[in-house]
Amino acid sequence: MEPSPPTHPQDGARRHYRRPAERPFTREERDRVTLLFGSLSVAHDRLLTAAVRGLGYHAEAIPTPERGDLQTGRELCNNGQCNPVYFVAGALINHLERRRAERNLARDEVTDRYVFVTPGSCGPCRFGMYEAQYRQALAKAGYPGFRVIAFDKKGGGDGHPDEGYGDGLSVDLGLYIAVLDALFMADVLNAVFYRARPYATDSSAAERTFEACLSECERALGQGRPHPRVTATARLLAAVTPLSSAEDAARLLTRLRDSTCTAALSRCRRIIEAGFEVDYLRPRPLVKVTGEFWAQTTEGDGNFRMFEFLEGEGAEIQVEPVAGWVDYMRHGLHGQLDEARAAETAAHVRTGRALLRATTTRLRHWLIEQIGRLLHREYDRMRAALGNCAAPLADQRTLERLGRPYYHPRITGGEGHLEVAKTLYYHRNRLAHMTLSLKPFGCMPSTQSDGAQAAVQADYPDIRFLPIETSGEGEINAYSRAQMALGEARESARNEFQDALTARGTDLDTLRAYIAERPQLRSPLYPIPHTGGAICRAARFVHHLADRMASHPDSPRHAATEHQPGEPRHAQPR
Incomplete structure (x- = not known):
């Protein structure tokens, strides 16, 4: 029996599904509508809010998501969603509830006065459903019609007037x-x-x-x-x-x-x-944090407050800059252009139109390279203003080359090949004692990366790599696993420190006496060269002090001018 044909409206026209139209955010509303951002680190949330205010908008950061926000999100979102959507949806709704109580507002007034701005995407993982989940949770919480403006993580945004969201938020170069x-x-x-x-x-x-x-x-x-x-x-x-x-x-x-x-x-x-x-002179193990973008960036219960825990355990952590992810998204455009050029080459087309397309592709490649240089230039300018203590952005071509044997760079989603590549980068350049990968429970791209890490560890048995999935519960188990891995890293740091003291024929008392007479050596921004082959910052400091004492033992000259001329780019102190 043939299936019955689908029913159609009376006019007989086929009606495809369309996303429900959202009430636009108009330019006339800017004076009374507040844009809400949030869920990254405290520094990112606060400075992003300040920058948007500098453009003439009212802006506010929602607080860092906590355990109570997770429960709110789980009650209002669908089952089986990604951990970040529960935390962020709950934090947003609880923030609106607090504002409603503080200012004695009705729910429709809150809906009218606030707009949530968030990253968005079409996938390939559950990230593509975040925007719909936020709207569903807001409606269930009593805020139907609450406006959510989603920016595609690859550029552009639904806030553009062409998307029917109004011109209240100008998505332009200034933004x-x-x-x-x-x-x-x-x-x-x-x-x-x-x-x-x-x-x-x-x-x-x-x-x-x-x-x-x-x-x-x-x-x-x-x-x-x-x-x-x-x-x-x-x-x-x-x-x-x-x-x-x-x-x-x-x-x-x-x-x-x-x-x-x-x-x-x-x-x-x-x-x-x-x-x-x-x-x-305190030996600390260096822990590089990677993983899914949100889990490796937030500083709250969304990743078990892992940064705070690691520092409490005596570790120095190296967080991944958001600028690196921005550069990764830019670099991904090269792959799209390469595929288009390869298809044209395979077809052996030599028409005038094909040659024009090839020329256009080369021009786009050049422009993407220039954008990358501008990004690195601005980031390096800001690093220099803070004494070059922050590490430079890793070269994306280098990361692609390291990750390609284990994870194809054209497999997109989440961090793509970066989780594998950064593990290799920091291990081979001796920049961290261990790599900790944080990701939400069941994150598809991170699960693929963890599978590839098995091959990486087979080729590099001395890599210390620890993946931890966050689900809102289970932090005791996560802390226990982190402590076990950290114990080995801590032992390596102590051994490097003792080896440095022995190799340089000095002791702590001598070094502390030398430091006591030179306040610049106690500055948080003091540049410690990557010398002695050690990872531990304290061991590198011992080598540096020994070199300094041998070359000018009585000179009070400020050490900030003593950059090592041959220091490689990736070895800048972090």
Whole structure:
């Protein structure tokens, strides 16, 4: 029996599914609507909010998701969703409930006054369903019609007026520049404090200093930028590049000369140097954190507060910068263009149209390379403003080359080949004692990466790699596994430290006496060269002090000028 034909409306026309139309966020609403962001690290959330405010919007960061937010999210979202969607949905709804109680608002007033802005994607994993889950949870919580603006992680966003969301949020080059500035500044601040905090002689002073630096950067980003002046150079740049207008070209040129971010970070450098001191003669194991993007970035219960736990166990952690993920997304465009060019080459087409397409592809390759150079330039400028303590961004071609034998770089989703590649990168360059990969329970891309890691560890048996899945519960088991792996890393750090003392024929008392007379050696921003073949920062410090004492034992010259001339790029202190 043949299946019965589907029923259709009376007019006989086929009606395909369309996403329900959402009430637009209009330009006229900007003065009374607040944009909500959140769920990354504290520094990223606060600086991103300040940058958006600097563009003239009302903006607010939702608090770091906690265990109670997970329970709220589970009650209101579908079963079997990814851990981050439960945490973020719950944190958003609980934040709205608090605002409603504080300001005595009705639910429809909250719906009218707030808009949630979040990353989005079409997949290939459950990330593609986040946007729908947020709307469902909000509706169940009593906020039907609450507006959610989702930006595709590969560029663009549903906030563009062409998508029917109104023109309240201008998705233009100015917005992208402001967002990148905030993310990069947060990256370098986090890197500096995760580097220095385990060695701080006064942990409360270190926390106060971090808060002072965040406030300084918030003020700088919140001031806004002057409207760029369109010049002949800007018009020429717009004519020869894909920039949409001469105004965008002028905005880009103005940003390349702008010193707002670097000046703020330079002030932070002075705040840090005066804020607290460190003792770099404490041997600490270095732990590189990788994994799924959200789990490796958030600082709350979403990853079992693993950063706080590791520091409490005496480890120095190296967090992954969001800038690296941005650069990875840019680099992925090369692969798409390579595939298109390979298809044309295989067809052996030599028509005029084919040659034009080939020329266009080469031009796009060149433009993508220039964008990458600009990203690295700006990130390096911000690193330099904080004494080059944050590590430079890893070269994406190098990471692709390392990961390709185990994980094809064209397999997209999540971090793609990066989890495998970064494990190899930090092991082969001796930049970490162990790699800890954090991911939500059942994360498909991370599960694929963990499978590939088996082959990596077979080829490199001395790699210390620990994958941990976070599900909202089970932190005791996760802590136990982390402690076991950390025990081996801690022993390696201690051995490196003792070996350095023995090799250089010195002892702790001699080194501490030398440091006591030179305050610059107690600065959190003191550059420690990657010498002696050691991973442990304390062991490297011993080698550096021995070299310094041998070359100029009585000189009080500031060591910040003593950069080692042959230091490789990947070995910059983190």
